[in-house]
Amino acid sequence: MSRRRRKSLPVEPVQCDIEKLSHDGRGIAYREGKIQFVDGALPGESVVAKVVGSRSKFDELRTLEVLTASPERATPPCDYADLCGGCSLQHMTGDAQIQFKQKTLLENFAHFGGIEPLHWEPPMRSPDLAYRRKARLGVRFVPKRDSVLVGFREKRNTFLTDINRCVVMDVRIGERITDLRDMLYGLEAHNTIAQIEVACGDETAALVFRNMEPLSAKDYETLVSFGQAHDLHIYLQPKGPDTVHRIWPEQGEERLSYRIDAFDLTMQFHPMDFTQVNADINQQMVVRAVEWLELEPDDRVLDLFCGLGNFTLPLARQAGQVIGVEGDDAMVIRGRENASLNGVDNVTFYGANLQADFTSEPWAAEGFDKILIDPPRSGAQEICEYLAAFGAKRxxxxxCNPATLARDAGVLVGKGYSLIRAGVMDMFPHTTHVESIAVFERA
Incomplete structure (x- = not known):
């Protein structure tokens, strides 16, 4: 039985006239009736591009040369922008990126929910460099080059980009990629470190090394020395997430922290906890969420998918009572720790399966005046079916996903709510991630 031959790709570059952008930020052109998805191209541009992938209905290309540039084109701040998959919109001006994200949200509301907010809120923006406080860096030893690579995957393949710095990451890590590579290359275990989790607080940054094999005493000391030299907390993860442990510093609080200044709160977290990537946007987002709920001193408020209390504790500063509910038991514990740390005593955290009907839970029996929900990318369609039972005014x-927000908005509107306001938040500048916030009011 013969093997199916892989279709050979065109060797010669092709010229593409870009008509619009895809949802993932690639230019769209047409050649001989076939869709061309072109990385690094903008609407209105004519580019020369190389075909890097081909399927029956579309080709994938990478821009080699811009013949006619769009007014929205920008010079990428990163030398690796054309290759690295960590960012996809660095060739686009910041204003154009925001417009793209606003258009994405608008189109999703129209397509999935068939609705539009009464008012579009101006976008939340922040500095677009050195903003990223959470990341997962890949690590790979390349025998043919006798070197270690540290970074993000290349666009649309599994190779790691060969980088020396990352301009979008917190400078405590982003400017030390070369130092990190050199240190890893010197380890006896240079070929058994699989990845590095990055977590940064306001004062301290941490690296969690996924070591697939036990480390020698020499390697252990090398990692400790790296932490000492660069003022970083160092953790190891020999197996699953529950094996993560700190090796430097040996003493002291095993938590990072960040401030929410508007509410005089200090939030502590473990490096493996979920926290928002962009500290500046998080500050703005929390303030807007609390303002939009229009809290009264005697309000009883529900915060779903509450995590470590990022919204819960600010809400408790203005409401009478706040119930925070989370599916991850470790985060429930963290929320309680943060409430105690900040002396907030009008909040209670519960663990619950948020994919099931929770309206009969004891903590839900008294109902709620206001509700905040911050679900994962999959959204909260079933939950939105339940929320109307509480009769919350707002x-x-x-x-973090405009498609599921729009779908769930349709459910809430069908339950008697109106979509009053909505807007995007540029949590991830230079990427196509669209973070947004919306407020619904009961008629």
């Missing part, structure tokens, strides 16, 4: 929905 619901604020924080979203």
């Amino acid at each position: 619901i604020v929905y924080v979203s």
Whole structure:
């Protein structure tokens, strides 16, 4: 039986006239009736591009040369922008990126929910460099080059980009990629470190090394010395997430922290906890969410998918009572720790399966005046079916996926709510990630 031959790709570059952008930020052109998805191209441009992938209905290309440039084109701040998959929109001006994200949210509301907010809120923006406080860096030893690579995957393949710095990451890590590579190359275990989790607080940054084999005493000391030299907390993860442990510093609080200044709160977290990537946007987002709920001193508020209390504790500063509910038991514990740390005593955290009907839970029996929900990318369609039972006057929905927000908005509107306001938040500048916030009011 013969093997199917892989279709050979065109060797010669082709010229593409870009008509619009795809949802993932690639230019769209047409050649001989076939869709061309072109990385690094903008609407209105004519580019020369190389075909890097081909399927029956479309080709994938990478821009080699811009013949006619769009006014929205920018010089990428990163030398690796054309290759690295960590960012996809660095060739686009910041204003154009925001417009793209606003258009994406608008189109999703129209397509999935068939609705539009009464008012579009101006976008939340922040500095677009050195903003990223959470990341997962890949690590790979390349025998043919006798070197270690540290970074993000290349666009649309599994190779790691060969980088020396990352301009979008917190400078405590982003400017030390070369130092990190050199240190890893010197380890006896240079070929058994699989990845590095990065977590940065306001004062301290941490690296969690996924070591697939036990480390020698020499390697252990090398990692400790790296932490000492660069003022970083160093952790190891020999197996699953529950094996993560700190090796430097040996003493002291095993937590990072960040401030929410508007509410005089200090939030502590473990490096493996979920926290928002962009500290500046998080500050703005929390303030807006609390403002949009229009809290009264005697309000009883529900915060779903509450995590470590990022919204819960600010809400408790203005409401009478706040119930925070989370599916991850470790985060429930963290929320309680943060409430105690900040002396907030009008909040209670519960663990619960948020994919099931929770309206009969004891903590839900008294109902709620206001609700905040911050679900994962999959959204909260079933939950939105339940929320109407509480009769809350207002619901604020924080979203990391415009498609599921729009779908869930349709459910809430069908339950008697109106979509009052919505807007995007540029949590991930230079990427196509669309973070947004919306408020619903009961008629």
